[in-house]
Amino acid sequence: MIAVNQTRVTKQIHLGNVPIGGGAPVVVQSMTNTDTRDWQATVAQIIRLQEVGCEMVRVAVLDQQAVQQLSRIKQAIDIPLIADIHFDHRLALGALAAGVDGLRLNPGNIGGGQSVAKVVKSALERQVPIRIGVNSGSVEKELLSRYGRPSPEAMVESALRHIRMLEDEGFDLIKVSLKSSDVLDTIRAYQLLADRVDYPLHLGVTEAGTLVDGAIKSSLGIGVLLYQGIGDTIRVSLTRPPEDEIPVAYSILRALKLRRRGVELISCPTCGRTELDLIPLVEKAERLLRKVRSPLKVAIMGCVVNGPGEAREADVGIAGGRGKGILFKKGVRTQTVAEEELLQRLLMEVQEITGEVIID
Ligand code: SF4
Known part of the structure:
Protein backbone atom coordinates (compact mmCIF):
# COMPACT_ATOMS: atom_id res chain seq x y z
CA MET A 1 0.00 0.00 0.00
CA ILE A 2 1.23 3.50 -0.81
CA ALA A 3 1.42 5.51 2.41
CA VAL A 4 1.86 9.12 3.37
CA ASN A 5 5.54 10.01 3.64
CA GLN A 6 7.20 9.86 7.01
CA THR A 7 5.66 12.61 9.08
CA ARG A 8 8.04 15.47 9.74
CA VAL A 9 9.29 15.40 13.32
CA THR A 10 8.33 18.54 15.21
CA LYS A 11 8.32 19.79 18.75
CA GLN A 12 5.15 18.82 20.54
CA ILE A 13 2.85 21.39 22.11
CA HIS A 14 -0.47 20.95 23.89
CA LEU A 15 -3.63 22.97 23.55
CA GLY A 16 -5.57 22.00 26.63
CA ASN A 17 -5.29 18.23 26.61
CA VAL A 18 -4.83 17.92 22.83
CA PRO A 19 -1.25 17.12 21.74
CA ILE A 20 -0.05 18.77 18.53
CA GLY A 21 2.97 17.71 16.53
CA GLY A 22 5.68 15.34 17.73
CA GLY A 23 3.94 12.32 16.22
CA ALA A 24 0.41 13.14 17.44
CA PRO A 25 -2.49 12.56 15.02
CA VAL A 26 -3.38 15.49 12.74
CA VAL A 27 -5.97 17.64 14.53
CA VAL A 28 -9.09 19.15 12.91
CA GLN A 29 -9.83 22.74 13.78
CA SER A 30 -12.30 25.44 12.81
CA MET A 31 -13.32 28.99 13.63
CA THR A 32 -16.70 30.34 14.68
CA ASN A 33 -18.41 33.03 12.61
CA THR A 34 -20.65 34.27 15.41
CA ASP A 35 -20.12 37.53 17.29
CA THR A 36 -18.02 36.31 20.23
CA ARG A 37 -19.74 38.89 22.44
CA ASP A 38 -22.90 36.83 21.93
CA TRP A 39 -21.66 33.95 24.07
CA GLN A 40 -24.80 31.87 23.69
CA ALA A 41 -24.70 31.88 19.89
CA THR A 42 -20.97 31.18 20.00
CA VAL A 43 -21.35 28.24 22.38
CA ALA A 44 -24.24 26.85 20.31
CA GLN A 45 -22.08 26.92 17.20
CA ILE A 46 -19.11 25.34 18.97
CA ILE A 47 -21.34 22.52 20.20
CA ARG A 48 -22.52 21.93 16.63
CA LEU A 49 -18.88 21.88 15.57
CA GLN A 50 -17.98 19.40 18.32
CA GLU A 51 -20.80 17.12 17.24
CA VAL A 52 -19.33 16.71 13.77
CA GLY A 53 -15.80 16.19 15.06
CA CYS A 54 -14.13 19.59 15.43
CA GLU A 55 -11.26 19.16 17.88
CA MET A 56 -10.16 22.76 18.54
CA VAL A 57 -11.95 26.03 17.91
CA ARG A 58 -10.86 29.61 17.37
CA VAL A 59 -12.96 32.65 18.14
CA ALA A 60 -12.32 36.23 17.05
CA VAL A 61 -11.69 38.54 19.99
CA LEU A 62 -12.26 42.08 18.80
CA ASP A 63 -12.71 43.99 22.05
CA GLN A 64 -12.87 43.77 25.82
CA GLN A 65 -16.55 42.84 25.69
CA ALA A 66 -15.58 39.71 23.78
CA VAL A 67 -12.80 39.02 26.31
CA GLN A 68 -15.43 39.15 29.07
CA GLN A 69 -17.32 36.24 27.49
CA LEU A 70 -14.36 33.91 27.01
CA SER A 71 -14.42 32.14 30.36
CA ARG A 72 -18.16 31.55 29.99
CA ILE A 73 -17.63 30.07 26.54
CA LYS A 74 -14.69 27.99 27.74
CA GLN A 75 -16.75 26.46 30.55
CA ALA A 76 -19.59 25.48 28.22
CA ILE A 77 -17.52 23.57 25.64
CA ASP A 78 -15.39 20.42 25.59
CA ILE A 79 -12.67 21.32 23.09
CA PRO A 80 -9.69 23.70 23.40
CA LEU A 81 -10.53 27.36 22.84
CA ILE A 82 -8.20 29.66 20.90
CA ALA A 83 -8.47 33.46 20.98
CA ASP A 84 -7.73 35.25 17.72
CA ILE A 85 -6.21 38.64 18.51
CA HIS A 86 -5.02 41.54 16.41
CA PHE A 87 -3.41 44.87 17.30
CA ASP A 88 -4.13 45.09 21.04
CA HIS A 89 -1.98 43.08 23.44
CA ARG A 90 -4.41 43.81 26.30
CA LEU A 91 -6.95 41.57 24.59
CA ALA A 92 -4.38 38.75 24.64
CA LEU A 93 -3.67 39.31 28.33
CA GLY A 94 -7.40 39.29 29.05
CA ALA A 95 -7.91 36.12 27.02
CA LEU A 96 -5.10 34.37 28.89
CA ALA A 97 -6.56 35.41 32.22
CA ALA A 98 -9.93 34.06 31.06
CA GLY A 99 -8.36 30.63 30.59
CA VAL A 100 -8.10 30.18 26.82
CA ASP A 101 -6.00 27.23 25.66
CA GLY A 102 -4.28 28.99 22.80
CA LEU A 103 -3.67 32.38 21.23
CA ARG A 104 -3.48 33.23 17.58
CA LEU A 105 -1.59 36.45 17.15
CA ASN A 106 1.36 37.89 15.35
CA PRO A 107 3.79 39.47 17.81
CA GLY A 108 4.73 42.05 15.17
CA ASN A 109 1.26 43.55 15.19
CA ILE A 110 0.42 43.85 18.88
CA GLY A 111 2.49 46.90 19.66
CA GLY A 112 6.12 45.71 19.86
CA GLY A 113 8.68 45.18 22.65
CA GLN A 114 7.00 45.58 26.03
CA SER A 115 3.61 44.38 24.81
CA VAL A 116 5.08 41.18 23.40
CA ALA A 117 7.09 40.60 26.59
CA LYS A 118 3.97 40.91 28.75
CA VAL A 119 1.94 38.52 26.61
CA VAL A 120 4.77 35.98 26.45
CA LYS A 121 5.29 36.08 30.21
CA SER A 122 1.62 35.41 30.86
CA ALA A 123 1.41 32.69 28.17
CA LEU A 124 4.51 30.97 29.57
CA GLU A 125 3.15 31.00 33.11
CA ARG A 126 0.03 29.27 31.85
CA GLN A 127 1.86 27.12 29.25
CA VAL A 128 -0.48 28.42 26.55
CA PRO A 129 0.82 28.10 22.97
CA ILE A 130 0.73 30.90 20.43
CA ARG A 131 0.04 30.40 16.74
CA ILE A 132 1.73 32.81 14.43
CA GLY A 133 -0.51 33.18 11.41
CA VAL A 134 0.96 34.76 8.30
CA ASN A 135 -1.54 35.37 5.52
CA SER A 136 -0.60 36.48 2.03
CA GLY A 137 -2.70 39.58 2.74
CA SER A 138 -0.80 40.45 5.92
CA VAL A 139 2.81 40.36 4.70
CA GLU A 140 4.69 43.52 5.75
CA LYS A 141 4.98 46.34 3.19
CA GLU A 142 8.75 46.24 3.21
CA LEU A 143 8.77 42.52 2.33
CA LEU A 144 6.18 43.13 -0.37
CA SER A 145 8.33 45.76 -2.02
CA ARG A 146 11.42 43.55 -1.74
CA TYR A 147 9.77 40.41 -3.13
CA GLY A 148 7.31 42.21 -5.43
CA ARG A 149 4.33 40.24 -4.12
CA PRO A 150 3.34 38.09 -1.13
CA SER A 151 5.45 35.23 -2.50
CA PRO A 152 6.14 32.06 -0.51
CA GLU A 153 9.60 33.43 0.30
CA ALA A 154 8.11 36.70 1.60
CA MET A 155 5.60 34.81 3.75
CA VAL A 156 8.32 32.61 5.19
CA GLU A 157 10.51 35.60 5.98
CA SER A 158 7.58 37.28 7.68
CA ALA A 159 6.90 34.16 9.75
CA LEU A 160 10.55 33.84 10.76
CA ARG A 161 10.51 37.43 12.02
CA HIS A 162 7.49 36.79 14.19
CA ILE A 163 8.99 33.51 15.41
CA ARG A 164 12.21 35.30 16.38
CA MET A 165 10.27 37.88 18.37
CA LEU A 166 8.79 35.11 20.50
CA GLU A 167 12.04 33.17 20.74
CA ASP A 168 13.84 36.32 21.89
CA GLU A 169 11.49 36.33 24.85
CA GLY A 170 12.33 32.69 25.60
CA PHE A 171 9.04 31.35 24.17
CA ASP A 172 8.85 28.19 22.10
CA LEU A 173 5.27 26.94 22.48
CA ILE A 174 4.76 27.96 18.89
CA LYS A 175 2.66 26.80 15.99
CA VAL A 176 2.83 28.51 12.60
CA SER A 177 0.52 28.90 9.63
CA LEU A 178 1.29 30.42 6.23
CA LYS A 179 -1.95 30.75 4.36
CA SER A 180 -2.39 32.05 0.85
CA SER A 181 -5.49 31.86 -1.32
CA ASP A 182 -3.15 30.54 -4.02
CA VAL A 183 -2.76 26.78 -3.61
CA LEU A 184 0.72 26.53 -5.13
CA ASP A 185 2.03 29.46 -3.06
CA THR A 186 0.59 27.85 0.07
CA ILE A 187 2.28 24.53 -0.64
CA ARG A 188 5.63 26.15 -1.45
CA ALA A 189 5.55 28.40 1.62
CA TYR A 190 4.96 25.50 4.01
CA GLN A 191 7.62 23.40 2.31
CA LEU A 192 10.15 26.22 2.71
CA LEU A 193 9.25 26.82 6.33
CA ALA A 194 9.28 23.11 7.18
CA ASP A 195 12.96 23.09 6.19
CA ARG A 196 13.73 26.02 8.47
CA VAL A 197 11.93 25.34 11.77
CA ASP A 198 10.74 22.37 13.76
CA TYR A 199 7.59 23.92 15.19
CA PRO A 200 4.24 22.26 14.47
CA LEU A 201 2.45 23.70 11.45
CA HIS A 202 -1.23 24.55 11.05
CA LEU A 203 -2.32 24.02 7.44
CA GLY A 204 -4.97 25.83 5.47
CA VAL A 205 -5.68 27.56 2.19
CA THR A 206 -7.17 30.90 3.12
CA GLU A 207 -10.25 32.44 1.52
CA ALA A 208 -10.63 29.16 -0.33
CA GLY A 209 -14.18 29.94 -1.43
CA THR A 210 -17.50 28.19 -1.80
CA LEU A 211 -18.19 24.55 -1.00
CA VAL A 212 -16.95 23.02 -4.25
CA ASP A 213 -14.08 25.40 -4.97
CA GLY A 214 -13.04 25.66 -1.35
CA ALA A 215 -13.10 21.92 -0.77
CA ILE A 216 -11.02 21.33 -3.89
CA LYS A 217 -8.44 24.00 -3.11
CA SER A 218 -8.18 22.90 0.50
CA SER A 219 -7.92 19.24 -0.45
CA LEU A 220 -5.10 19.98 -2.85
CA GLY A 221 -3.17 22.42 -0.66
CA ILE A 222 -3.60 20.55 2.60
CA GLY A 223 -3.54 17.14 0.93
CA VAL A 224 -0.26 17.60 -0.93
CA LEU A 225 1.46 18.85 2.23
CA LEU A 226 0.09 16.10 4.45
CA TYR A 227 1.13 13.57 1.83
CA GLN A 228 4.65 14.92 2.17
CA GLY A 229 4.46 14.51 5.94
CA ILE A 230 4.03 18.25 6.61
CA GLY A 231 1.24 19.53 8.87
CA ASP A 232 -0.05 18.94 12.39
CA THR A 233 -3.41 20.71 12.50
CA ILE A 234 -5.71 21.59 9.60
CA ARG A 235 -8.52 23.95 8.81
CA VAL A 236 -10.64 23.80 5.69
CA SER A 237 -11.87 27.37 5.03
CA LEU A 238 -15.20 27.64 3.26
CA THR A 239 -17.61 30.51 2.67
CA ARG A 240 -20.17 28.44 4.54
CA PRO A 241 -21.21 27.75 8.11
CA PRO A 242 -18.05 26.37 9.77
CA GLU A 243 -19.85 23.12 10.59
CA ASP A 244 -19.60 22.31 6.88
CA GLU A 245 -15.79 22.47 7.01
CA ILE A 246 -15.34 19.52 9.32
CA PRO A 247 -16.63 16.71 7.06
CA VAL A 248 -14.33 18.00 4.29
CA ALA A 249 -11.39 17.96 6.71
CA TYR A 250 -12.07 14.36 7.72
CA SER A 251 -12.55 13.37 4.13
CA ILE A 252 -9.04 14.63 3.36
CA LEU A 253 -7.59 12.82 6.38
CA ARG A 254 -9.44 9.59 5.56
CA ALA A 255 -8.34 9.67 1.93
CA LEU A 256 -4.71 9.90 3.11
CA LYS A 257 -5.31 7.23 5.75
CA LEU A 258 -4.21 9.63 8.48
CA ARG A 259 -7.43 9.50 10.52
CA ARG A 260 -10.31 7.05 10.42
CA ARG A 261 -13.04 8.97 12.21
CA GLY A 262 -16.59 8.77 10.88
S1 SF4 B 1 -23.04 1.26 -9.94
FE1 SF4 B 1 -24.45 0.78 -11.59
S2 SF4 B 1 -25.83 2.51 -11.63
FE2 SF4 B 1 -24.05 3.20 -10.50
S3 SF4 B 1 -22.79 4.14 -12.06
FE3 SF4 B 1 -22.08 2.05 -11.83
S4 SF4 B 1 -23.18 0.93 -13.44
FE4 SF4 B 1 -24.24 2.91 -13.15
Whole structure:
Protein backbone atom coordinates (compact mmCIF):
# COMPACT_ATOMS: atom_id res chain seq x y z
CA MET A 1 0.00 0.00 0.00
CA ILE A 2 1.23 3.50 -0.81
CA ALA A 3 1.42 5.51 2.41
CA VAL A 4 1.86 9.12 3.37
CA ASN A 5 5.54 10.01 3.64
CA GLN A 6 7.20 9.86 7.01
CA THR A 7 5.66 12.61 9.08
CA ARG A 8 8.04 15.47 9.74
CA VAL A 9 9.29 15.40 13.32
CA THR A 10 8.33 18.54 15.21
CA LYS A 11 8.32 19.79 18.75
CA GLN A 12 5.15 18.82 20.54
CA ILE A 13 2.85 21.39 22.11
CA HIS A 14 -0.47 20.95 23.89
CA LEU A 15 -3.63 22.97 23.55
CA GLY A 16 -5.57 22.00 26.63
CA ASN A 17 -5.29 18.23 26.61
CA VAL A 18 -4.83 17.92 22.83
CA PRO A 19 -1.25 17.12 21.74
CA ILE A 20 -0.05 18.77 18.53
CA GLY A 21 2.97 17.71 16.53
CA GLY A 22 5.68 15.34 17.73
CA GLY A 23 3.94 12.32 16.22
CA ALA A 24 0.41 13.14 17.44
CA PRO A 25 -2.49 12.56 15.02
CA VAL A 26 -3.38 15.49 12.74
CA VAL A 27 -5.97 17.64 14.53
CA VAL A 28 -9.09 19.15 12.91
CA GLN A 29 -9.83 22.74 13.78
CA SER A 30 -12.30 25.44 12.81
CA MET A 31 -13.32 28.99 13.63
CA THR A 32 -16.70 30.34 14.68
CA ASN A 33 -18.41 33.03 12.61
CA THR A 34 -20.65 34.27 15.41
CA ASP A 35 -20.12 37.53 17.29
CA THR A 36 -18.02 36.31 20.23
CA ARG A 37 -19.74 38.89 22.44
CA ASP A 38 -22.90 36.83 21.93
CA TRP A 39 -21.66 33.95 24.07
CA GLN A 40 -24.80 31.87 23.69
CA ALA A 41 -24.70 31.88 19.89
CA THR A 42 -20.97 31.18 20.00
CA VAL A 43 -21.35 28.24 22.38
CA ALA A 44 -24.24 26.85 20.31
CA GLN A 45 -22.08 26.92 17.20
CA ILE A 46 -19.11 25.34 18.97
CA ILE A 47 -21.34 22.52 20.20
CA ARG A 48 -22.52 21.93 16.63
CA LEU A 49 -18.88 21.88 15.57
CA GLN A 50 -17.98 19.40 18.32
CA GLU A 51 -20.80 17.12 17.24
CA VAL A 52 -19.33 16.71 13.77
CA GLY A 53 -15.80 16.19 15.06
CA CYS A 54 -14.13 19.59 15.43
CA GLU A 55 -11.26 19.16 17.88
CA MET A 56 -10.16 22.76 18.54
CA VAL A 57 -11.95 26.03 17.91
CA ARG A 58 -10.86 29.61 17.37
CA VAL A 59 -12.96 32.65 18.14
CA ALA A 60 -12.32 36.23 17.05
CA VAL A 61 -11.69 38.54 19.99
CA LEU A 62 -12.26 42.08 18.80
CA ASP A 63 -12.71 43.99 22.05
CA GLN A 64 -12.87 43.77 25.82
CA GLN A 65 -16.55 42.84 25.69
CA ALA A 66 -15.58 39.71 23.78
CA VAL A 67 -12.80 39.02 26.31
CA GLN A 68 -15.43 39.15 29.07
CA GLN A 69 -17.32 36.24 27.49
CA LEU A 70 -14.36 33.91 27.01
CA SER A 71 -14.42 32.14 30.36
CA ARG A 72 -18.16 31.55 29.99
CA ILE A 73 -17.63 30.07 26.54
CA LYS A 74 -14.69 27.99 27.74
CA GLN A 75 -16.75 26.46 30.55
CA ALA A 76 -19.59 25.48 28.22
CA ILE A 77 -17.52 23.57 25.64
CA ASP A 78 -15.39 20.42 25.59
CA ILE A 79 -12.67 21.32 23.09
CA PRO A 80 -9.69 23.70 23.40
CA LEU A 81 -10.53 27.36 22.84
CA ILE A 82 -8.20 29.66 20.90
CA ALA A 83 -8.47 33.46 20.98
CA ASP A 84 -7.73 35.25 17.72
CA ILE A 85 -6.21 38.64 18.51
CA HIS A 86 -5.02 41.54 16.41
CA PHE A 87 -3.41 44.87 17.30
CA ASP A 88 -4.13 45.09 21.04
CA HIS A 89 -1.98 43.08 23.44
CA ARG A 90 -4.41 43.81 26.30
CA LEU A 91 -6.95 41.57 24.59
CA ALA A 92 -4.38 38.75 24.64
CA LEU A 93 -3.67 39.31 28.33
CA GLY A 94 -7.40 39.29 29.05
CA ALA A 95 -7.91 36.12 27.02
CA LEU A 96 -5.10 34.37 28.89
CA ALA A 97 -6.56 35.41 32.22
CA ALA A 98 -9.93 34.06 31.06
CA GLY A 99 -8.36 30.63 30.59
CA VAL A 100 -8.10 30.18 26.82
CA ASP A 101 -6.00 27.23 25.66
CA GLY A 102 -4.28 28.99 22.80
CA LEU A 103 -3.67 32.38 21.23
CA ARG A 104 -3.48 33.23 17.58
CA LEU A 105 -1.59 36.45 17.15
CA ASN A 106 1.36 37.89 15.35
CA PRO A 107 3.79 39.47 17.81
CA GLY A 108 4.73 42.05 15.17
CA ASN A 109 1.26 43.55 15.19
CA ILE A 110 0.42 43.85 18.88
CA GLY A 111 2.49 46.90 19.66
CA GLY A 112 6.12 45.71 19.86
CA GLY A 113 8.68 45.18 22.65
CA GLN A 114 7.00 45.58 26.03
CA SER A 115 3.61 44.38 24.81
CA VAL A 116 5.08 41.18 23.40
CA ALA A 117 7.09 40.60 26.59
CA LYS A 118 3.97 40.91 28.75
CA VAL A 119 1.94 38.52 26.61
CA VAL A 120 4.77 35.98 26.45
CA LYS A 121 5.29 36.08 30.21
CA SER A 122 1.62 35.41 30.86
CA ALA A 123 1.41 32.69 28.17
CA LEU A 124 4.51 30.97 29.57
CA GLU A 125 3.15 31.00 33.11
CA ARG A 126 0.03 29.27 31.85
CA GLN A 127 1.86 27.12 29.25
CA VAL A 128 -0.48 28.42 26.55
CA PRO A 129 0.82 28.10 22.97
CA ILE A 130 0.73 30.90 20.43
CA ARG A 131 0.04 30.40 16.74
CA ILE A 132 1.73 32.81 14.43
CA GLY A 133 -0.51 33.18 11.41
CA VAL A 134 0.96 34.76 8.30
CA ASN A 135 -1.54 35.37 5.52
CA SER A 136 -0.60 36.48 2.03
CA GLY A 137 -2.70 39.58 2.74
CA SER A 138 -0.80 40.45 5.92
CA VAL A 139 2.81 40.36 4.70
CA GLU A 140 4.69 43.52 5.75
CA LYS A 141 4.98 46.34 3.19
CA GLU A 142 8.75 46.24 3.21
CA LEU A 143 8.77 42.52 2.33
CA LEU A 144 6.18 43.13 -0.37
CA SER A 145 8.33 45.76 -2.02
CA ARG A 146 11.42 43.55 -1.74
CA TYR A 147 9.77 40.41 -3.13
CA GLY A 148 7.31 42.21 -5.43
CA ARG A 149 4.33 40.24 -4.12
CA PRO A 150 3.34 38.09 -1.13
CA SER A 151 5.45 35.23 -2.50
CA PRO A 152 6.14 32.06 -0.51
CA GLU A 153 9.60 33.43 0.30
CA ALA A 154 8.11 36.70 1.60
CA MET A 155 5.60 34.81 3.75
CA VAL A 156 8.32 32.61 5.19
CA GLU A 157 10.51 35.60 5.98
CA SER A 158 7.58 37.28 7.68
CA ALA A 159 6.90 34.16 9.75
CA LEU A 160 10.55 33.84 10.76
CA ARG A 161 10.51 37.43 12.02
CA HIS A 162 7.49 36.79 14.19
CA ILE A 163 8.99 33.51 15.41
CA ARG A 164 12.21 35.30 16.38
CA MET A 165 10.27 37.88 18.37
CA LEU A 166 8.79 35.11 20.50
CA GLU A 167 12.04 33.17 20.74
CA ASP A 168 13.84 36.32 21.89
CA GLU A 169 11.49 36.33 24.85
CA GLY A 170 12.33 32.69 25.60
CA PHE A 171 9.04 31.35 24.17
CA ASP A 172 8.85 28.19 22.10
CA LEU A 173 5.27 26.94 22.48
CA ILE A 174 4.76 27.96 18.89
CA LYS A 175 2.66 26.80 15.99
CA VAL A 176 2.83 28.51 12.60
CA SER A 177 0.52 28.90 9.63
CA LEU A 178 1.29 30.42 6.23
CA LYS A 179 -1.95 30.75 4.36
CA SER A 180 -2.39 32.05 0.85
CA SER A 181 -5.49 31.86 -1.32
CA ASP A 182 -3.15 30.54 -4.02
CA VAL A 183 -2.76 26.78 -3.61
CA LEU A 184 0.72 26.53 -5.13
CA ASP A 185 2.03 29.46 -3.06
CA THR A 186 0.59 27.85 0.07
CA ILE A 187 2.28 24.53 -0.64
CA ARG A 188 5.63 26.15 -1.45
CA ALA A 189 5.55 28.40 1.62
CA TYR A 190 4.96 25.50 4.01
CA GLN A 191 7.62 23.40 2.31
CA LEU A 192 10.15 26.22 2.71
CA LEU A 193 9.25 26.82 6.33
CA ALA A 194 9.28 23.11 7.18
CA ASP A 195 12.96 23.09 6.19
CA ARG A 196 13.73 26.02 8.47
CA VAL A 197 11.93 25.34 11.77
CA ASP A 198 10.74 22.37 13.76
CA TYR A 199 7.59 23.92 15.19
CA PRO A 200 4.24 22.26 14.47
CA LEU A 201 2.45 23.70 11.45
CA HIS A 202 -1.23 24.55 11.05
CA LEU A 203 -2.32 24.02 7.44
CA GLY A 204 -4.97 25.83 5.47
CA VAL A 205 -5.68 27.56 2.19
CA THR A 206 -7.17 30.90 3.12
CA GLU A 207 -10.25 32.44 1.52
CA ALA A 208 -10.63 29.16 -0.33
CA GLY A 209 -14.18 29.94 -1.43
CA THR A 210 -17.50 28.19 -1.80
CA LEU A 211 -18.19 24.55 -1.00
CA VAL A 212 -16.95 23.02 -4.25
CA ASP A 213 -14.08 25.40 -4.97
CA GLY A 214 -13.04 25.66 -1.35
CA ALA A 215 -13.10 21.92 -0.77
CA ILE A 216 -11.02 21.33 -3.89
CA LYS A 217 -8.44 24.00 -3.11
CA SER A 218 -8.18 22.90 0.50
CA SER A 219 -7.92 19.24 -0.45
CA LEU A 220 -5.10 19.98 -2.85
CA GLY A 221 -3.17 22.42 -0.66
CA ILE A 222 -3.60 20.55 2.60
CA GLY A 223 -3.54 17.14 0.93
CA VAL A 224 -0.26 17.60 -0.93
CA LEU A 225 1.46 18.85 2.23
CA LEU A 226 0.09 16.10 4.45
CA TYR A 227 1.13 13.57 1.83
CA GLN A 228 4.65 14.92 2.17
CA GLY A 229 4.46 14.51 5.94
CA ILE A 230 4.03 18.25 6.61
CA GLY A 231 1.24 19.53 8.87
CA ASP A 232 -0.05 18.94 12.39
CA THR A 233 -3.41 20.71 12.50
CA ILE A 234 -5.71 21.59 9.60
CA ARG A 235 -8.52 23.95 8.81
CA VAL A 236 -10.64 23.80 5.69
CA SER A 237 -11.87 27.37 5.03
CA LEU A 238 -15.20 27.64 3.26
CA THR A 239 -17.61 30.51 2.67
CA ARG A 240 -20.17 28.44 4.54
CA PRO A 241 -21.21 27.75 8.11
CA PRO A 242 -18.05 26.37 9.77
CA GLU A 243 -19.85 23.12 10.59
CA ASP A 244 -19.60 22.31 6.88
CA GLU A 245 -15.79 22.47 7.01
CA ILE A 246 -15.34 19.52 9.32
CA PRO A 247 -16.63 16.71 7.06
CA VAL A 248 -14.33 18.00 4.29
CA ALA A 249 -11.39 17.96 6.71
CA TYR A 250 -12.07 14.36 7.72
CA SER A 251 -12.55 13.37 4.13
CA ILE A 252 -9.04 14.63 3.36
CA LEU A 253 -7.59 12.82 6.38
CA ARG A 254 -9.44 9.59 5.56
CA ALA A 255 -8.34 9.67 1.93
CA LEU A 256 -4.71 9.90 3.11
CA LYS A 257 -5.31 7.23 5.75
CA LEU A 258 -4.21 9.63 8.48
CA ARG A 259 -7.43 9.50 10.52
CA ARG A 260 -10.31 7.05 10.42
CA ARG A 261 -13.04 8.97 12.21
CA GLY A 262 -16.59 8.77 10.88
CA VAL A 263 -18.31 7.32 7.86
CA GLU A 264 -16.59 6.95 4.53
CA LEU A 265 -19.48 7.06 2.10
CA ILE A 266 -18.93 5.30 -1.21
CA SER A 267 -21.60 6.07 -3.81
CA CYS A 268 -21.73 5.69 -7.53
CA PRO A 269 -22.13 8.61 -9.94
CA THR A 270 -25.38 7.06 -11.30
CA CYS A 271 -25.83 6.24 -14.98
CA GLY A 272 -28.40 4.88 -17.41
CA ARG A 273 -28.44 1.64 -15.40
CA THR A 274 -29.49 3.30 -12.13
CA GLU A 275 -32.74 1.72 -11.06
CA LEU A 276 -33.70 3.75 -8.01
CA ASP A 277 -33.75 7.41 -7.00
CA LEU A 278 -30.18 7.32 -5.74
CA ILE A 279 -29.08 10.96 -5.47
CA PRO A 280 -31.57 12.10 -2.78
CA LEU A 281 -30.99 8.84 -0.93
CA VAL A 282 -27.23 9.40 -0.81
CA GLU A 283 -27.59 13.08 0.12
CA LYS A 284 -29.89 12.28 3.01
CA ALA A 285 -27.67 9.43 4.18
CA GLU A 286 -24.62 11.72 4.08
CA ARG A 287 -26.37 14.33 6.20
CA LEU A 288 -27.61 11.83 8.77
CA LEU A 289 -24.32 9.96 9.03
CA ARG A 290 -22.27 13.12 9.64
CA LYS A 291 -22.31 12.80 13.40
CA VAL A 292 -21.22 9.16 13.53
CA ARG A 293 -17.82 8.99 15.21
CA SER A 294 -16.88 5.35 14.67
CA PRO A 295 -14.87 4.55 11.56
CA LEU A 296 -17.19 2.87 9.08
CA LYS A 297 -17.45 2.30 5.35
CA VAL A 298 -20.92 2.63 3.80
CA ALA A 299 -21.61 2.01 0.11
CA ILE A 300 -24.76 3.06 -1.75
CA MET A 301 -24.73 1.89 -5.36
CA GLY A 302 -27.28 2.26 -8.11
CA CYS A 303 -27.50 -1.16 -9.77
CA VAL A 304 -26.61 -4.81 -9.64
CA VAL A 305 -23.77 -4.53 -12.19
CA ASN A 306 -21.10 -2.81 -10.09
CA GLY A 307 -23.16 -2.39 -6.95
CA PRO A 308 -22.75 -5.74 -5.21
CA GLY A 309 -18.95 -5.64 -5.47
CA GLU A 310 -18.64 -2.29 -3.69
CA ALA A 311 -21.48 -3.05 -1.30
CA ARG A 312 -19.79 -6.27 -0.26
CA GLU A 313 -16.52 -4.46 0.49
CA ALA A 314 -18.25 -2.00 2.83
CA ASP A 315 -19.39 -2.49 6.43
CA VAL A 316 -22.92 -1.72 5.25
CA GLY A 317 -23.82 -1.60 1.57
CA ILE A 318 -26.77 -1.22 -0.74
CA ALA A 319 -26.86 -2.39 -4.33
CA GLY A 320 -29.91 -0.88 -6.00
CA GLY A 321 -32.46 -2.81 -8.05
CA ARG A 322 -35.74 -1.67 -9.59
CA GLY A 323 -37.71 -0.08 -6.74
CA LYS A 324 -35.66 -2.01 -4.20
CA GLY A 325 -32.15 -2.62 -2.97
CA ILE A 326 -30.05 -5.53 -1.80
CA LEU A 327 -28.56 -4.96 1.63
CA PHE A 328 -25.09 -6.20 2.52
CA LYS A 329 -23.57 -6.27 5.97
CA LYS A 330 -19.89 -6.99 6.51
CA GLY A 331 -19.64 -8.59 3.09
CA VAL A 332 -22.73 -10.78 3.45
CA ARG A 333 -25.95 -10.26 1.50
CA THR A 334 -28.64 -10.06 4.16
CA GLN A 335 -31.93 -9.11 2.55
CA THR A 336 -33.82 -7.28 -0.20
CA VAL A 337 -35.51 -4.08 0.98
CA ALA A 338 -38.15 -1.87 -0.71
CA GLU A 339 -36.73 1.45 -1.97
CA GLU A 340 -38.74 3.56 0.48
CA GLU A 341 -37.35 1.60 3.45
CA LEU A 342 -33.73 1.49 2.33
CA LEU A 343 -32.48 4.53 4.22
CA GLN A 344 -34.12 3.45 7.45
CA ARG A 345 -32.65 -0.06 7.17
CA LEU A 346 -29.23 1.35 6.37
CA LEU A 347 -29.33 3.62 9.42
CA MET A 348 -30.46 0.75 11.63
CA GLU A 349 -27.53 -1.35 10.49
CA VAL A 350 -25.09 1.53 11.13
CA GLN A 351 -26.57 2.03 14.60
CA GLU A 352 -26.25 -1.66 15.34
CA ILE A 353 -22.61 -1.83 14.28
CA THR A 354 -21.49 1.42 15.92
CA GLY A 355 -23.77 1.54 18.93
CA GLU A 356 -24.32 5.23 18.12
CA VAL A 357 -27.83 6.67 17.91
CA ILE A 358 -28.58 8.56 14.67
CA ILE A 359 -31.13 11.32 15.05
CA ASP A 360 -32.87 12.91 12.04
S1 SF4 B 1 -23.04 1.26 -9.94
FE1 SF4 B 1 -24.45 0.78 -11.59
S2 SF4 B 1 -25.83 2.51 -11.63
FE2 SF4 B 1 -24.05 3.20 -10.50
S3 SF4 B 1 -22.79 4.14 -12.06
FE3 SF4 B 1 -22.08 2.05 -11.83
S4 SF4 B 1 -23.18 0.93 -13.44
FE4 SF4 B 1 -24.24 2.91 -13.15
